[in-house]
Amino acid sequence: MRHLAFFASAAVLAFAASAAPAAAEEGMWTYDNFPIAKANQQLGTNIDQGFIDTLRLSSVKFGGCSAGLISGEGLIMTNNHCVATCVANLSTPQKQYAETGFLPQSREEELKCPGATAEILTDISDVTERVNKAAQGLDGQAFTRAKEAEAARIESEACGDDAKIRCQVVSLYRGGQFKLYKFRKYDDVRLAWAPEDRAATFGGDLDNFSFPRFAIDAAFIRAYEDGKPAATPTHFKWNADKPVEGEPIFLSGNPGSTQRLLTQAQLMTIRDVVLPMDQLIASELRGRLIRYSEEGDEQAFIAMDPIVGVENTYKRGRGRMAALIDPSFMAVKADAEADFRRRWQSNRSLSRGQANPWEAMEAIQPVARELYAPMALLEGGTGMGTTSVAGGSNLFSYARTLVRAAQERAKPSGERLAEYSDSRLSGVQSRLFAERPTYPELEQIRLEWWLSKTREWLTVDSPYMAALLGKESPEVLSARLVEGSKLADPAVRRALWEGGLAAIEASDDPMIQYALRVDADARAIRSDWENRVQAPTDKASEQLAAARFAVYGDAVYPDATGTLRLTYGKIEGSDVPGQRFGAFTTFQGLWDRATGAEPFVLTPGLQAAKDRIDPNAVMNMTVSTDTIGGSSGSPVLNAKGEIIGANFDSTVLSQRNAYGYDRNTNRSVIVTTQAVTVALRDVYGLNHLLAELGVQ
Incomplete structure (x- = not known):
């Protein structure tokens, strides 16, 4: 990876000291504090609380990844790299699904992913006062353990022995708030489709964290209950149309960890x-x-x-x-922290008598x-x-x-x-x-x-x-x-x-x-x-x-903690030094990039399907959403709540997103539902999945 200079103004990065309110499309927002009015104003959309609730109830946490429900019978889309461990666990040296793809022709052939769970966030409640009270007056390990013990009591009270529910007390704002998250849990998760690893990772490590990309980094899993596909009436509607540049989008997932609130x-x-x-x-x-x-x-x-x-x-x-x-990046963060400190010191009700x-x-x-x-x-x-x-x-x-x-x-x-x-x-x-x-x-x-x-x-x-x-x-x-x-x-x-x-x-x-x-x-x-x-x-x-x-x-969002967040942005490319590209790649671009030498080798299935595939179909795209590791598999939705893709990567400049978001350089890399539809129909012949998605 080359060390690339950072081109951003102080105004763009004023958020970076983790104190100032979010600007532009910045923010990995919790679902109980999403800025609906601000998003509508910036995007020209007309979403409401019902839209937000549907997104939450259709979003899935899958291990360390994200995912989205896409049918009423428990079908879920995530990334292929998110099911890689499942694929490896189901494979043997004699039967390697990473090489062949996992291509069941019916639900009866779907196989259980060992140890996997899928969870849907159903409720959020504030327990800050109770957790803080438990540790009042304590120091050191006693302080830490008292909070942990109280959180565990809250979880036990909320969930009891119900194996279908998981409760978790989440620390937000690095201890500024504590929220009880309640999840509907499915512990029978089966693999429903995974392409060959080379189709999902075309370009290998050379293309990783970059764009243009030409990867079918998608996979389907299915939640089961009592041995049958789970009933999931709330889910995203599949949209197989070509995405439109400039279109507003929303991305719902479980970003792993940011450190924007650190000093x-x-x-x-x-x-x-x-x-x-x-x-x-x-x-x-x-x-x-x-x-x-x-x-x-x-x-x-x-x-x-x-x-x-x-x-x-x-x-x-x-x-x-x-x-x-990077001196310029860190200078902006230092300036913003200094401004925060001045505001704190000038507010005597905050700083008087306080360490x-x-x-x-x-x-x-x-x-x-x-x-x-x-x-x-x-x-x-x-x-x-x-x-x-x-x-x-x-x-x-x-x-x-x-x-x-x-x-x-x-x-x-x-x-x-x-x-x-x-x-x-x-x-x-x-x-x-x-x-x-x-x-x-x-x-x-x-x-x-x-x-x-x-x-x-x-x-x-x-x-x-x-x-x-x-x-x-x-x-x-x-x-x-x-x-x-x-x-x-x-x-x-x-x-x-x-x-x-x-x-x-x-x-x-x-x-x-x-x-x-x-x-x-x-x-x-x-x-x-x-x-x-x-x-x-x-x-x-x-x-x-x-x-x-x-x-x-409340114009400040908390650091990412591996919990469900909602971010928004637009479909667009990038035009900054060191990172200039359009918003889309197509199958024609894949054919042009395939040299026949690793890591630019087409899988046999893609090679055989070449004449059946529309060369102008969009494979991957970039969007300006605020994401980080853990966002992999996050469903990407249009303003109607239809799923149009899944996040699978970001660009090299976006790695500093752990410490601050810059709209000019931050780009998330998305595999489109159009590409997945093409793959299911023209490459793998999995018509039963297309029928379930409502694709003609």
């Missing part, structure tokens, strides 16, 4: 500590996975999905680092910088970076979940780690018992990489090394743990779960014993982090949120 001091920690570590160790994992994939066809199959994941993470990190080292929250954040940063590496590597959950414990090893994840769950379930729900409260145990069990393939060689690569990087970053002399490695090398230890573990078998995991702490402590599984061995150090660093970083950060963030509401009112 300058916090951003400097991300720039100087978090991103450099994350990027360096991710690049090595990518290298190890690529080397492994080159050993043979089976290895390439096993490593394909992990490589795509780490490459996306690495590219996003590079784009974000480019923003944080300065910006100074409090500055005081926390030396501790955060010191603790980030051990916290990220041993425990995870910093909320700042992307480093994963054990390198994402499934076996270690199973072991830690079993060990922690056994220990925590012995306590009252309110005294447990938040992720093991009664209201969240069903989700833990669902993930733990799901039948997923485990590849020992991949497991060893991940563990060996994690152990070697942890030793490197924490140093050989770190007190954590005694438990983490003992007298073994990363190579020997990872091999011993993977070869001896039986946790790949769901029946073994279930037996250990049901046996409780006694079964865990008596287990001779080396991965279980290892998780027990390293657990004390991981819990200790988590406790230190909660006391010295998380709790004081939460307190200062609450004060900043109160000041923000007082100064700007």
Whole structure:
């Protein structure tokens, strides 16, 4: 990825210090605070609350992605890369659906995605006063745990034992508000269609985070209830027409995480500590996975999905680092923060007798910088970076979940780690018992990489090394743990779960014993982090949120948190230095771009269908909506509420969107419903799906 200069005026980026009201089409708005009048004024539309409610009830959260209901019988559209894990889990080296596509000719052939859930947000209520009251007068870990315990109680009261509903207390404005989100949950989700991986990722990593694009990055899943397709009378109407440049659109999805409300001091920690570590160790994992994939066809199959994941993470990190080292971008953010501080100081009712929250954040940063590496590597959950414990090893994840769950379930729900409260145990069990393939060689690569990087970053002399490695090398230890573990078998995991702490402590599984061995150090660093970083950060963030509401009112939207948001914009290209393109690509552009050499090779199905496809049909388009990772699969709607596409990517300049939105450069990349219709009809012959969509 090239480092591209940033061309934007201070006026355009005045929002970037995360305090000023949103301008233009900026904003990942919560559904209970969407600016209907403002959107109508800017877009020339006439939407109302009924339109918003229909969008919410037709939008779906699917794992770490977004999706949309498209029929009355539970059919859902998302991205192909969002079902990649499901495709990999359903595949074998002998039957690789990523190579052939998953093309069931009827519903009876749809296959269940192991461990997958689909959720629809049905209700939002404010519980801020109750959560804040629970932690009143407390400090450090007691402050954090009191809020977590109260949130868990609220969730349990709201949902009880109803397996079809999930409740989640969501923190917004970095602790400024707490909302109870209630979801209708479907835990039987089946794959209904997925194209070949090469059709969805045409152009490979070279085209990733760029435009023009020529990708059919779409897939269908279906929600089932009691063994039958779920009844979903509220859904988006399918529109297979050619999109129109300049048309207003709405995009509904679950953007993962933005950091627009962070102070300058916090951003400097991300720039100087978090991103450099994350990027360096991710690049090595990518290298190890690529080397492994080159050993043979089976290895390439096993490593394909992990490589795509780490490459996306690495590219996003590079784009974000480019923003944080861009003097003009950061100067605008600094100016806006200074303006916010002046407004706070001049409002005596806000600042009189109050600690300065910006100074409090500055005081926390030396501790955060010191603790980030051990916290990220041993425990995870910093909320700042992307480093994963054990390198994402499934076996270690199973072991830690079993060990922690056994220990925590012995306590009252309110005294447990938040992720093991009664209201969240069903989700833990669902993930733990799901039948997923485990590849020992991949497991060893991940563990060996994690152990070697942890030793490197924490140093050989770190007190954590005694438990983490003992007298073994990363190579020997990872091999011993993977070869001896039986946790790949769901029946073994279930037996250990049901046996409780006694079964865990008596287990001779080396991965279980290892998780027990390293657990004390991981819990200790988590406790230190909660006391010295998380709790004081939460307190200062609450004060900043109160000041923000007082100064700007509800014209400020919260940072993205992986919860449902609505954004809006228009279909249009881009015309700034380093990023000039029209709004659309067509199948004719695909034929022209196909060279016959990787990664520009047409799939056999596309090649065979070439003469049947209208070359002017639109494949992909760009829109000016405000999106971030997690928005993948987000349905794109016209002003009638009809679905006309799904978000699957953004451009390189848009990666700085984590810290601020610029309408001139921010572009989301969309696969159109016209392209999906063409693919279903002319390439794959899935007429039963077209009939369900109402396409003639």
